[in-house]
Amino acid sequence: MYLHPPKTQTPHHPITPSPHYPITPLPQPNETLMKNLKDLTIVLTGASSGIGLESAKRFAEAGCKVAMLARSEDRLNAAAETVRSLGAEVLPLAVDVTDEIAVAAAFTAIQEALGPVDILVNNAGVGFATDLSTCTLEDYRAIFDTNVTGVFLCSRAVLPDMKSRKSGHIINVSSVVGKVTNPGAPLYCASKFALNGYTSGLQQQVAGDRIRVSTVSPSAVDTAYWDGRDVDRSKFLQAGEVADAILFIATRPEGVLIKDMDLTAQR
Ligand SMILES: NC(=O)c1ccc[n+]([C@@H]2O[C@H](COP(=O)([O-])OP(=O)(O)OC[C@H]3O[C@@H](n4cnc5c(N)ncnc54)[C@H](OP(=O)(O)O)[C@@H]3O)[C@@H](O)[C@H]2O)c1
Numbered sequence: 001m002y003l004h005p006p007k008t009q010t011p012h013h014p015i016t017p018s019p020h021y022p023i024t025p026l027p028q029p030n031e032t033l034m035k036n037l038k039d040l041t042i043v044l045t046g047a048s049s050g051i052g053l054e055s056a057k058r059f060a061e062a063g064c065k066v067a068m069l070a071r072s073e074d075r076l077n078a079a080a081e082t083v084r085s086l087g088a089e090v091l092p093l094a095v096d097v098t099d100e101i102a103v104a105a106a107f108t109a110i111q112e113a114l115g116p117v118d119i120l121v122n123n124a125g126v127g128f129a130t131d132l133s134t135c136t137l138e139d140y141r142a143i144f145d146t147n148v149t150g151v152f153l154c155s156r157a158v159l160p161d162m163k164s165r166k167s168g169h170i171i172n173v174s175s176v177v178g179k180v181t182n183p184g185a186p187l188y189c190a191s192k193f194a195l196n197g198y199t200s201g202l203q204q205q206v207a208g209d210r211i212r213v214s215t216v217s218p219s220a221v222d223t224a225y226w227d228g229r230d231v232d233r234s235k236f237l238q239a240g241e242v243a244d245a246i247l248f249i250a251t252r253p254e255g256v257l258i259k260d261m262d263l264t265a266q267r
Helices: 052-060 074-085 100-114 137-165 186-209 238-249
Strands: 041-045 067-072 092-094 121-123 169-173 211-216 260-261
Touching: 041 052, 041 100, 041 137, 052 067, 052 074, 052 100, 052 121, 052 238, 067 100, 067 238, 074 092, 100 137, 121 137, 137 169, 137 186, 137 260, 169 186, 186 211, 211 238, 238 260
Parallel strands: 041 067, 041 121, 067 092, 121 169, 169 211, 211 260
Antiparallel strands: none
16 A cells, blocks of 8 residues: 655554555656666657657657657748747658658668667658449549558668568558448558558567567548548547657567557547
């Protein structure tokens, strides 16, 4: 049993310390139960807005060196400035994750500037409504190239070094629609199903190398993803709430793997 020390101690106070009735201090948050992220190098794709930007802020506050990837340079630089203002070393790189050569060059630059990558958050993703009877091959490719191929290219860029160091964590941002389809956006659903299959296979393949591979699967989140669509976002998850989940996954102690975290709003 834990007892607070009494505010005013009198000789007759029932919980005055005594050899027969010792006061046990309240438990403090046990830092050994959390992985300390200070000075680790983290790469976030899709870091210029939404879940990626909120995650970048949290990793910066945890003391990480943060590499931020996205395509639109102006938006990315503005986001990087916000994260830098939190005191972190930040490297923004305007990269399309679907471009094999650009991805390889970006990860070389990250390694040189910030050191080996400890954590990769594959967050860049796109989705939109598709009518399967009319959608174009370009639509199909835009979704699969970003949501699946991009994850493959970025993961492949970090895996050899993680394997040789027997350490590392890859966290993939999937979606609830990677488990349950909906009729409005079947290609987006299919891409997240594919991402989940990729993630699960990678998890099994690198477990022996002590590399952790996790998925976070949120329901709808109030971000730019929904801009231009006629939907009520008032009960959606907030990007910061998903970022909190990503940070939680990353801070589990070595030897503990959160394989997949489902996240939904309950408001
Ligand atoms: N919002 C939701 O309801 C929801 C729910 C579940 C899962 N998710 C997933 O969460 C992730 C983040 O989405 P979000 O909601 O935060 O959307 P968001 O605010 O639109 O952010 C998407 C980010 O990805 C970047 N991006 C897109 N395509 C890219 C590419 N080819 N290469 C590099 N960066 C790229 C965007 O920047 P640029 O456009 O400048 O490249 C932006 O930084 C996605 O994987 C999405 O599928 C979202």
